Amino acid sequence: RKEVEQDPGPFNVPEGATVAFNCTYSNSASQSFFWYRQDCRKEPKLLMSVYSSGNEDGRFTAQLNRASQYISLLIRDSKLSDSATYLCVVNTADSWGKLQFGAGTQVVVTP
Amino acid sequence: DAGVIQSPRHEVTEMGQEVTLRCKPISGHDYLFWYRQTMMRGLELLIYFNNNVPIDDSGMPEDRFSAKMPNASFSTLKIQPSEPRDSAVYFCASRPGMANYGYTFGSGTRLTVV
Numbered sequence: 001r002k003e004v005e006q007d008p009g010p011f012n013v014p015e016g017a018t019v020a021f022n023c024t025y026s027n028s029a030s031q032s033f034f035w036y037r038q039d040c041r042k043e044p045k046l047l048m049s050v051y052s053s054g055n056e057d058g059r060f061t062a063q064l065n066r067a068s069q070y071i072s073l074l075i076r077d078s079k080l081s082d083s084a085t086y087l088c089v090v091n092t093a094d095s096w097g098k099l100q101f102g103a104g105t106q107v108v109v110t111p
Numbered sequence: 112d113a114g115v116i117q118s119p120r121h122e123v124t125e126m127g128q129e130v131t132l133r134c135k136p137i138s139g140h141d142y143l144f145w146y147r148q149t150m151m152r153g154l155e156l157l158i159y160f161n162n163n164v165p166i167d168d169s170g171m172p173e174d175r176f177s178a179k180m181p182n183a184s185f186s187t188l189k190i191q192p193s194e195p196r197d198s199a200v201y202f203c204a205s206r207p208g209m210a211n212y213g214y215t216f217g218s219g220t221r222l223t224v225v
Contacts, residue, residue, distance in 0.1 A: 031207070031211070032211050032212075032213075034213045041200075042218075042219075043202055043217060043218055043219050044154070044202075044214075044216050045216070046213045046214070046215070049211065049213065063139070087154075091214065097142050097161055097166070097206075097208075098142075098144075098156070098159055098166075098167065098221035099213070099214060100207075101153075101154050103153045103154075104153070
């Protein structure tokens with residue numbers, strides 16, 4: 001079983017709509033959680049950290065469910081520029097210095 | 112802050128040649144990571160360093176790959192001899208030593224071995 005699993009998508013979303021997707025992680029002792037976005041042919045960039053109480057950054061909301069071991073990302077009022085691959089990232093069991101990346105969820109926002 | 116700096120941005124080389132990729136991490140970051148990304152295999156961790164010391168190189172594909180970090184501001188990833196299957200984007204990333212911090216990635220080196 002992979003440490004971090006994501007639905008690869010693509011999630012096709014009309015502009016202005018809301019999209020949400022999850023990521024599951026296998027290590028119950030994981031402590032750090034992040035969402036990264038990666039545009040085509042670019043490096044991954046940190047979108048937001050995910051805190052236990054959930055957090056919001058503009059149109060983006062991240063949630064953590066420790067009991068079910070998943071994190072979620074919700075994008076409201078989708079923009080064309082939100083089209084990207086969103087990577088779920090979790091710290092690993094053997095070393096908190098090393099983060100484990102999911103394979104990514106592709107989001108395509110259409111006009 | 113200039114961010115993580117990688118060079119070259121693009122590299123095209125012939126099979127059998129030596130390739131050296133370079134990375135300058137963000138000043139003050141204790142961890143440095145080398146990743147490889149392909150369409151087929153996604154993002155793969157090759158090796159990472161903590162305070163210039165290699166901690167985990169289990170992701171290095173084979174002996175043709177080697178990485179060094181002679182000081183806190185510089186690291187290299189070398190492939191010798193290179194093969195067409197090494198074609199990929201190689202990313203370097205760094206992060207602070209404190210918990211709950213994510214990585215900052217460099218722009219990557221797009222390597223093509225012909």
